Amino acid sequence: xxxxxxxxxxxxxxxxxxxxxxxxxxxxxxxxxxxxxxxxxxxxxxxxxxxxxxxxxxxxxxxxxxxxxxxxxxxxxxxxxxxxxxxxxxxxxxxxxxxxxxxxxxxxxxxxxxxxxxxxxxxxxxxxxxxxxxxxxxxxxxxxxxxxxxxxxxxxxxxxxxxxxxxxxxxxxxxxxxxxxxxxxxxxxxxxxxxxxxxxxxxxxxxxxxxxxxxxxxxxxxxxxxxxxxxxxxxxxxxxxxxxxxxxxxxxxxxxxxxxxxxxxxxxxxxxxxxxxxxxxxxxxxxxxxxxxxxxxxxxxxxxxxxxxxxxxxxxxxxxxxxxxxxxxxxxxxxxxxxxxxxxxxxxxxxxxxxxxxxxxxxxxxxxxxxxxxxxxxxxxxxxxxxxxxxxxxxxxxxxxxxxxxxxxxxxxxxxxxxxxxxxxxxxxxxxxxxxxxxxxxxxxxxxxxxxxxxxxxxxxxxxxxxxxxxxxxxxxxxxxxxxxxxxxxxxxxxxxxxxxxxxxxxxxxxxxxxxxxxxxxxxxxxxxxxxxxxx
Numbered sequence: 096x097x098x099x100x101x102x103x104x105x106x107x108x109x110x111x112x113x114x115x116x117x118x119x120x121x122x123x124x125x126x127x128x129x130x131x132x133x134x135x136x137x138x139x140x141x142x143x144x145x146x147x148x149x150x151x152x153x154x155x156x157x158x159x160x161x162x163x164x165x166x167x168x169x170x171x172x173x174x175x176x177x178x179x180x181x182x183x184x185x186x187x188x189x190x191x192x193x194x195x196x197x198x199x200x201x202x203x204x205x206x207x208x209x210x211x212x213x214x215x216x217x218x219x220x221x222x223x224x225x226x227x228x229x230x231x232x233x234x235x236x237x238x239x240x241x242x243x244x245x246x247x248x249x250x251x252x253x254x255x256x257x258x259x260x261x262x263x264x265x266x267x268x269x270x271x272x273x274x275x276x277x278x279x280x281x282x283x284x285x286x287x288x289x290x291x292x293x294x295x296x297x298x299x300x301x302x303x304x305x306x307x308x309x310x311x312x313x314x315x316x317x318x319x320x321x322x323x324x325x326x327x328x329x330x331x332x333x334x335x336x337x338x339x340x341x342x343x344x345x346x347x348x349x350x351x352x353x354x355x356x357x358x359x360x361x362x363x364x365x366x367x368x369x370x371x372x373x374x375x376x377x378x379x380x381x382x383x384x385x386x387x388x389x390x391x392x393x394x395x396x397x398x399x400x401x402x403x404x405x406x407x408x409x410x411x412x413x414x415x416x417x418x419x420x421x422x423x424x425x426x427x428x429x430x431x432x433x434x435x436x437x438x439x440x441x442x443x444x445x446x447x448x449x450x451x452x453x454x455x456x457x458x459x460x461x462x463x464x465x466x467x468x469x470x471x472x473x474x475x476x477x478x479x480x481x482x483x484x485x486x487x488x489x490x491x492x493x494x495x496x497x498x499x500x501x502x503x504x505x506x507x508x509x510x511x512x513x514x515x516x517x518x519x520x521x522x523x524x525x526x527x528x529x530x531x532x533x534x535x536x537x538x539x540x541x542x543x544x545x546x547x548x549x550x551x552x553x554x555x556x557x558x559x560x561x562x563x564x565x566x567x568x569x570x571x572x573x574x575x576x577x578x579x580x581x582x583x584x585x586x587x588x589x590x591x592x593x594x595x596x597x598x599x600x601x602x603x604x605x606x607x608x609x610x611x612x613x614x615x616x617x618x619x620x621x622x623x624x625x626x627x628x629x630x631x
Contacts, residue, residue, distance in 0.1 A: 152184060219339045262585045285421070290315050300370070365403060368382075368407060421578045423617065446587055465590075467540065467541075468586070477521035478564070490513055525563070541555070607621055
């Protein structure tokens with residue numbers, strides 16, 4: 096028989112007992128936290144939602160990380176079951192009603208911070224210091240203010256001829272004899288176009304994707320895909336965030352894509368910034384900010400941190416976000432023009448008489464069908480799908496439900512206590528059937544206003560208030576005006592010069608441009624948006 100391992104009366108080592116006590120205490124503490132989160136005593140207990148979603152962030156991590164960017168799909172299911180406002184986390188509420196956007200995003204005088212949880216997606220190098228992931232509204236305002244005027248509507252107008260020139264070069268390259276009859280993904284061409292526009296506008300120098308290479312690749316798609324592929328791993332995994340922070344020192348151990356991404360952030364973009372700044376005649380945004388002035392007259396506000404390191408992070412975010420989203424939107428628009436003969440015909444009639452060498456943004460905005468087509472595309476397939484979250488630290492938010500039909504009384508107001516996270520998302524708000532009838536249908540006509548005789552007399556600006564593509568409030572997309580200029584000019588250029596000689600590749604279906612899941616950006620069942628076409 097074996098001996099007794101621990102004799103009666105033998106003392107258990109102190110360290111072992113201490114470890115057991117600590118482990119037990121931690122388990123009890125965490126259990127108590129979870130019990131409180133699902134209890135009726137929690138400040139968000141009055142907001143409906145599945146109990147499993149109220150416990151920590153494991154449910155969100157499962158659908159985001161393990162199931163590959165499908166928590167938005169689950170949130171949409173919650174809204175279908177519980178209504179327009181649901182609790183999706185232990186400290187977070189989600190609203191699908193577009194009318195709530197003015198409350199969520201607030202007025203300029205209302206404080207709206209960004210939750211750290213939603214900012215954990217950018218942690219490497221200078222990226223955590225960029226405006227887009229700045230949690231404090233005060234610091235966000237200080238960082239954003241010096242850049243805002245460079246993206247104003249008036250400022251974009253000054254340089255719209257540069258957008259037109261690059262759009263013309265892209266169209267000419269698509270029509271080259273050696274490209275005829277060969278299928279290609281037009282999104283690659285648009286990726287080159289948008290990257291060059293963004294850097295030319297902000298830095299005074301394009302990256303050369305459009306004019307300095309014959310093919311549409313390489314482009315920024317590899318880098319942006321690398322970033323979006325890692326986004327939910329980094330967001331939900333502290334070890335992954337640590338790895339992303341030290342990656343610049345360990346890049347040689349990873350794939351060539353990781354090394355290329357780090358070279359972009361830490362070598363290429365800082366080098367371009369320095370080169371542009373050394374040119375004393377360069378009057379674009381980054382050179383001016385790095386030289387310490389707004390326009391040579393006024394100085395940058397204190398606290399804006401306009402140094403080479405931080406602005407390198409801003410440039411990386413601006414380049415990747417401004418390239419990926421607009422190129423996807425253009426590819427989606429192109430698909431619908433080529434896939435729908437009625438859209439193609441209506442657009443051709445709308446643009447009749449225009450000279451493609453003299454396109455003007457203001458003139459194109461007055462073309463009602465073009466305006467409707469672009470806005471319907473941004474509604475139906477918004478490039479950014481991830482939820483937009485805010486915290487009101489100084490006031491409660493109140494959601495006032497609308498009656499979903501005329502025969503029903505509206506539900507009572509719902510109060511969200513201050514300090515908790517509240518979110519909205521394009522993919523739920525843009526598909527609200529009480530605002531957008533038959534929301535799953537792609538129908539540009541919903542944006543047209545007609546007189547009693549059925550003649551188009553303008554566009555539905557009121558409906559535009561429910562569009563959340565670029566966000567709202569003080570944290571709305573800074574590049575909205577530049578993006579809209581690109582969308583109008585490039586879409587018109589395609590319709591006038593390329594579309595008449597183009598057709599979709601035989602493999603193309605709506606699945607290539609239709610939402611299936613998200614990695615911040617819209618993802619299809621095949622991954623990134625793609626529109627394969629052939630020019631004859």
